[in-house]
Amino acid sequence: MTHTHVAGSIHADATSRAPSWLALPEDVNALLPRLWSANAAKDADGVLTVAGMSVTELADRVGTPAYVVDEADLRARARAFAEAFAGWEIYYAAKSFLCTAVARWVSEEGLGIDVCSSGELAVAQRAGVDLRRVGLHGNNKSVAELRHGLTAGVGRIIVDSFDEIARLSALAEELQLRARVMVRVTTGVEAHTHEYIATAHEDQKFGFSIAGGQAAEALAACHHASWLDLVGIHSHIGSQIFEPDGFEVATRRTLRLHADFAQSSGVELPELDLGGGFGIAYTSADTPSTPQALATALRGIIDAECASLGITVPHLSIEPGRAISGPSAFALYRVGTVKQVLLDGGTSRLYVAVDGGMSDNIRTALYAAEYSATVANRRSDAPPALARVVGMHCEGGDILVRDEFLPADVAPGDLIAVPASGAYSRSMASNYNHVPRPPVVAVTSGEVRTLIRRETIEDLLALDVG
Structure with missing residues (x-):
């Protein structure tokens, strides 16, 4: 495979529709089981759960972004x-x-x-x-x-x-x-x-x-x-x-x-x-x-x-x-802004910006890795829309999920879960833009415990001895 600069990929994708491998889903709320841990599922209201705990409760208890491990x-x-x-x-x-x-x-x-x-x-x-x-x-x-x-x-x-x-x-x-x-x-x-x-x-x-x-x-x-x-x-x-x-x-x-x-x-x-x-x-x-x-x-x-x-x-x-x-964990984010971007040929793409980004998962920016995503806090009856999940960093290449169909009504405040985030996300994470790294939490039988705590601004300043 020939590696191209990520900006080239971005500009190429901006004039195209969804990639050939990404099919229009029959149900934009559904999970593809092989992408998720064995104990991940959605309840009747479309809320993602893991080992008996909902992500809405997880987000309330540990905040976002966070890496969530199914122990x-x-x-x-x-x-x-x-x-x-x-x-x-x-x-x-x-x-x-x-x-x-x-x-x-x-x-x-x-x-x-x-x-x-x-x-x-x-x-x-x-x-x-x-x-x-x-x-x-x-x-x-x-x-x-x-x-x-x-x-x-x-x-x-x-x-x-x-x-x-x-x-x-x-x-x-x-x-x-x-x-x-x-x-x-x-x-x-x-x-x-x-x-x-x-x-x-x-x-x-x-x-x-x-x-x-x-x-x-x-x-x-x-x-x-x-x-x-x-x-x-x-x-x-x-x-x-x-x-x-x-x-x-x-x-x-x-x-x-x-x-x-x-x-x-x-x-x-x-x-x-x-x-x-x-x-x-x-x-x-x-x-x-x-x-x-x-x-x-x-x-x-x-x-x-x-x-x-x-x-x-x-x-x-x-x-x-x-x-x-890898499959044992997902990353959980909260949506901050949504933009509708018109593309050539009369198509459009939703840019969904979340409270994480390339500092907590560099793989997409580093070597064009592909990921999937789902709206995790509710069920939607809206039609699927071609979306790109992006981060909050000061980089055009700050992309988490390059191509995915999400509900067209995805909005600020929604939770986005990215499966298969257990490998090389936290281990390659950085403090780019002086952003503290997210916590790693484990869920077992409806109980959550912290494996690695969330970094704080105080942690970053403690290393700055100048």
Whole structure:
């Protein structure tokens, strides 16, 4: 996919009708179940509820904007991966969303955790996670981060450069602590996703190239390093992937590397990690797989390839993040203004401005991600109107939902809910325009509790020591 500047997309969309994938709804009030958590529904009055609590009550109690997590749904998704991939190690990708409660939940459901910084590792420690089931990622880990990982006793460190191999070797010797490492490789697979979230093609920052020979060199370097215990190979091909084809090609190339290393070194590595990137439904155009279907497909690919190569099937692991946290939460906003904008060709679009924006979800502006939305506080008998949900920031690209049909009578004061907002919304949130970040609240059996409190202006000023 070729990335274009977001302004180009905006100007192009301004002269077009709804995109081809967005069908005119029969009922503009209805929810598409696969976009929402299992315990989200609308009552007879059209009010969105989650786990027995209405969003009108939620908005009164915690304010807007807010991220609303269905705890039972998130736990069930974590458990579904653990059950479908029984015998594998499942590491929850913390970068999708992490707080102390979520780290504890996924750990209780049988998952390990994949962290990418000292901050994420500190949250896992605070949650009481078994650090032997924590993996430390990152393409440019500092000495301080490596020291933190080693002294904390993380179960594996995924090395990403020759500089890091040397740095980690020296540090492990200094600390007299052996480091269990995996080598991250790039397989040259072009996953069918946006270029900013595709991570296995050659021209990018992650990993060692298999085709270029660096991956074999990195394996040898780790194998011969006195204080490193090389346990396996790690591959991650990108995010929002729906088809198994990319995993099939990447697995074949990774297992060939595994077999070649065994032949050259006399050592068959015990582990292989296939990464994550399993897609979720953000719109009606998305059709994600279930954990069980993914497990069946990946097992078939690995068994066939290992048999072909004459090697033992290694101990396998994957790293789902978005597939667990994403559908389990929605973002809740309140409408402030509505504008009717006339487009060329006699069509029009409603611009619906809410009290959040690109500071609480940057994905639409960053790489043209698509989302859906619903009016959440009432049922409407008005016809559907093509709408664009935008934020309150001083940017033309401040868009939350680029194309959606909302009731034509959407008005200031209405609540808008955006499903599948659990992954990469709060974790990528910022204080742009000095706007405090929203809270994260969890709802279970009609009860709500705060996981991350709402930031305040006082919080922002406390960091300003000038």
